[in-house]
Amino acid sequence: MIPSAIVYTSRTGFTRQYAQMLGKQVGLPVYSLEDGLYGLPQGTGIIYLGWLFASHVQGYAKARKRFSICAVCGVGLCDTGTLLEQVRSATGIPSEIPLFTLQGGFDRSKLKGPNKLLIHMLVKGLSSQAQRSPQDERMLQLLQKDGSYVSLDNLSGVLIWYQFLIK
Template sequence: MKPTAIVYTSNTGHTRQYALLLGERLGLPVYALNEANAQLSGGSPVIYLGWLHASHVKGYSGAAKRFAVCAVCGVGLCDTGTLIYEVRQASSIPEDIPLFTLQGGIDRSRLKGMDKLMISMLTKGLDAQKQRSAQDDRMLELLRRDENYVCPENLAEVLQWYKERYT
């Protein structure tokens, strides 16, 4: 079934930005998950976007129970297109549902509680390592700066999948 809406859960706003960009490109309405529950009927086909927390797509399980999820986008600090296997496993996303990862960013001012503590601990842990890999150095740099990596180019694979499947 062709998706009828974009549904998302966002923590610091990056996932929301991607949802709005994708909705604009595909001409689909965009709803936060709590709004979608009131606006869309159960079983509606949707594309779901959620922020990544320890490789887990937040809100996915709730969205999958309510809607027919056609594709999933996980938004986090990882590079676009990476960690697909880890995210699929952590979130129990079936193999027949396309999964995309998108680099979002970090905004420490919007982090709360355990999330703020975890980012702080990760930053300190990486900083304390005497021998870091290039990937560790890149992650440390990302964690030190409040950056927004949201850009339309990161949606290229999602848009290509949609075009091949539904147009």
């Protein structure tokens, strides 16, 4: 199925930026999940983007009940194109649905309540480890300073997939 819309869930804005960037590139309308649930017909083919929480693509479960998911993008702090197996299994994305991970960003000032506490605990836990894997070391560095890693370059895999699909 060829997607006819892009739907996203974003907490601090990085996933929204990717959704808008992608919409512009492929010429599809972009909806937040709430707006899409309200305004798009049942079964609409969509590209779904959600931020990553514990390797889980937020909002995917809700989106899949209503829409026909053509591809999923998980936006996290991980490097673009990594953690694919982990994210697919944590979120329960079937193998036939293309999955992409995109590096988003971190903005501590926009986090509230439990999310802020979880990040604080994660940083504390990682900092207290005597020895860290290179991946944990990188995650710790990214969590210690705010930053945006959103770029058109990171969307290249999704754009290649889309061009191939519509040919």
